[in-house]
Amino acid sequence: MELDKKKVTIPFILLVASILVAGCMGGTSTRQTTDTAADTITITDALGRTVEVPVSPEYVICSGSGALRYLTYLEAQDRIVAVDSIETREDKYDPRPYAIANPGFKQYSVFGEFRGNDNPEKILTLDPRPQVIFKMYSASGYDPAELQKKTGIPVVALNYGDMVNNRDDMYQALRIMGQVIGKENRAEEVVSFFETTIADLNERTMDVPDEDKITCYVGGIARSGPHGFRSTEPTYPPFLFTNARNVAHDPKDLSTAEVSKESILGWDPEIIFVDLSTTQSEDKSSALYQLQNDASYRKLTAVKNGEVYGVLPYNWYNQNHGSVLANAYFAGKILHPERFGDVDLEDKTIDIYTFLVGRGDEEAGRQVYEEMINTFSVPAFTKMDV
Structure with a gap:
């Protein structure tokens, strides 16, 4: 009888062990897949391009007039690793509130000329290297697709819009930027601030x-x-x-x-x-x-x-x-x-x-x-x- 018990017990133990190992291997594989999937998200930019970007990137740059202003509105200006040339100029007059509030912008490295005239070679030498490039006014300066190809860094194109006839573009830019950097709530707060303030002005005078x-x-x-x-x-x-x-x-x-x-x-x-x-x-x-x-x-x-x-x-x-x-x-x-x-x-x-x-x-x-x-x-x- 003792011999029979051994014949039964050993295969049983081996079977249980194999199941446990297989279970552990399966769980590790799923978690890695989930983690990998969570490392990036896919967004649609203002040009309708599908761009894969890291989740809540720590390092970004803003190209073109107004891009860094919107990042500042979203309270994420501390994520930049470099600026375009206008931010470091010493001008007698410079009435840009976002720049006045952030005098430290002048101390950053320059990745290109203002109005979107980027320098891919300079961008590739930045340390830390930007994980995302926000590009305002895609028709000005470097083409977003070409810039992305040259640098290997995701480029998200945005339309600046305005507060009158192109307010939807303005809000879309804030929301896309907020989605990329994980500041969706702040983006909605900014949109609501503009809507509420404009409504107050209108209500006071509409009649x-x-x-x-x-x-x-x-x-x-x-x-x-x-x-x-x-x-x-x-x-x-x-x-x-x-x-x-x-x-x-x-x-x-x-x-x-x-x-x-x-x-x-x-x-x-x-x-x-x-x-x-x-x-x-x-x-x-x-x-x-x-x-x-x-x-x-x-x-x-x-x-x-x-x-x-x-x-x-x-x-x-x-x-x-x-x-x-x-x-x-x-x-x-x-x-x-x-x-x-x-x-x-x-x-x-x-x-x-x-x-x-x-x-x-x-x-x-x-x-x-x-x-x-x-x-x-x-x-x-x-x-x-x-």
């Missing part, structure tokens, strides 16, 4: 009768540098958000435009706003100089009544959306004072910068506000001496 609205005009709008008084924006967002009577309004013209002097004189706006970027010129091409010295402009109602106000520049390496909103509240207080009596402009602007670029630190938001207001020779949000 003002047309006959009670003051006519207005904004001049000196920047576009790739300073311009004179005739440079305006027919769909100037601060005017749209406050339902203002922009004398130059043209729903078909979605960008800055150079209007004729005759048109401005014919419109004769009651209130004039001047984008302070124009004061960079410091010569006869400045809108301020023109208002002070051009005999024709001296006859304008707003000039004669001293109703000329300086506003923050917002077209500076793409649109600075926080400055757009701050300008809108200022325009609202000037054009509809009874509707904005509860708004402290300084506090509101600080809140905007605190949320978008200050990581919730009010002191950081205040520092950005102070620098933005005093960037130029004329303080923003004040009457101009004309």
Whole structure:
């Protein structure tokens, strides 16, 4: 009987052992497959390209105007390993809130020239090496597919959009970026912030009768540098958000435009706003100089009544959306004072910068506000001496 027990027991033990080993091997294989699958995700970028990217990458770079601004909005600017050339330049004027809030950008290595003119060779020498490249304005500079091929690094193309007619592109860019870096919740917070703020501006002014609205005009709008008084924006967002009577309004013209002097004189706006970027010129091409010295402009109602106000520049390496909103509240207080009596402009602007670029630190938001207001020779949000 003892011999029989051994014949039965040994095969049984071997069978159990083999099952346990097989089970352990099967579990290891599944876990590795799961871990590998979780290392990357596949996203669709703004060009409709399918791009495989690491999950929540630690190291990224931002190419093209506005890409690093959006990363800053998502509070993930500490993941960059290098910057494009504009971030390290020492300029006399640089009213970009996201850069003011992050002076350390100037200390990073440069991976290419601004406006998307990347240098693949420099990118490949970065240490640590970026795991993802965010590319704004794919038609500018290096082609995303070619850049990805040359570097072997996933390139995610984005469309910057704007706050008026291309707001969906703007939100899509924030959401795609948020998906890639694992900041989906923050992306939704930023989208909600813009929607809520624009809705507040609109609700305050939407029922003002047309006959009670003051006519207005904004001049000196920047576009790739300073311009004179005739440079305006027919769909100037601060005017749209406050339902203002922009004398130059043209729903078909979605960008800055150079209007004729005759048109401005014919419109004769009651209130004039001047984008302070124009004061960079410091010569006869400045809108301020023109208002002070051009005999024709001296006859304008707003000039004669001293109703000329300086506003923050917002077209500076793409649109600075926080400055757009701050300008809108200022325009609202000037054009509809009874509707904005509860708004402290300084506090509101600080809140905007605190949320978008200050990581919730009010002191950081205040520092950005102070620098933005005093960037130029004329303080923003004040009457101009004309």
